[in-house]
Amino acid sequence: MADDTTGQSRRTILGGMTFGGMTGSLFAAGAAQAAPGTQDQVPPNPVTEYPRPPFARQQQPWPGLASLMNPPPDHGETSYRGSGRLLGRKALITGGDSGIGRAAAIAYAREGADVAINYLPAEESDAQEVAALIRAAGRKAVALPGDLRSEEFCTKLVTDAAANLDGLDIVVSNAARQVWQPSIEKISTQQFDDTFKTNVYAMFWILRAAAPLLKPGSAIIATASVNAYEPSRGLLDYAATKGAIMIFVKALAKQMAERGVRVNAVAPGPIWTPLQPSGGQPPEALSEFGADTPMQRPGQPAELAPLYVLLASHEATFTTGQVFGAAGGRGGP
Ligand code: NAD
Ligand code: MG
16 A cells, blocks of 8 residues: 555655664564554653652552552553454453452553453442543443452352353453462451452453353453562462462463463563552552562552453464563562
């Protein structure tokens, strides 16, 4: 197409001007081209692009709201641009109201998917912001509040999502409970139970209910953590659930492969979300949150969305049973 040729030669010139001769010749060979609808630009420096510690001291009651965080997390509200990579897909995302789940929900909608989100009733205001963003992308938003610690609710969540979306082909098991405690003696049986119910049992209940509905080409994505590989000393129960999620994904991938359904996980490092000021970190540690990564800052939810898109999309067709890290240079898969 004439427009494409014009676009490429313009990019070649800009590439040469911006990045110097060597990169310019790569551009000329067509090795790097801007996605349709995007503009040529110098990539920002990932080290300095986002907020860095120290952060203002802050605490919220569980489960926390993104709207009350300072600075506000970046979920890609103003930055994520889709290019039809999930056109017509139907996704359920748990914990879709805030943080990483919200970033995935925004990205999925802008890539052309209809999206159902689950969250707790206390998070309705965050959830409504997400639903409005999904609708603004021209896609259907389905809000399904409820507590994932109930097997009955998890089963109904899947049925309701599939009924409202008229099918289901992406399931993102992302919700989690994280309560920091200084020692094993401080972890109550109730806390241990809540953490395993939310992070492990709910994933099992949801995916067991979803499995018979998922046709070939569908994708399952779970959110693990750097804690699956490098546990924080104050997150004993949480880290154990993340290890369980990581290995559950690898085993389930083996079962689902012959059905044409891929199963993968993302393992984030420290990410600026309401999980942390609502009990996930001791308040005094939060002001230095992310300082221990080689990038010396926490990640923002928006920085993870492209991984969730890739793993859901039909581009990653030979990728299953894998865990993808995004931890600013810290340990992980
Ligand atoms: P977040 O607080 O924005 O999201 C977690 C969500 O879990 C909440 O929004 C809430 O809706 C949901 N949830 C918790 N308990 C629930 C329950 N009983 N019923 C229904 N929903 C419930 O925080 P986030 O950091 O975006 O967390 C998303 C995922 O990322 C989690 O699996 C978390 O373990 C993982 N993760 C986060 C970090 C980090 O530093 N923020 C690091 C590694 C992994
Ligand atoms: Mg939330």
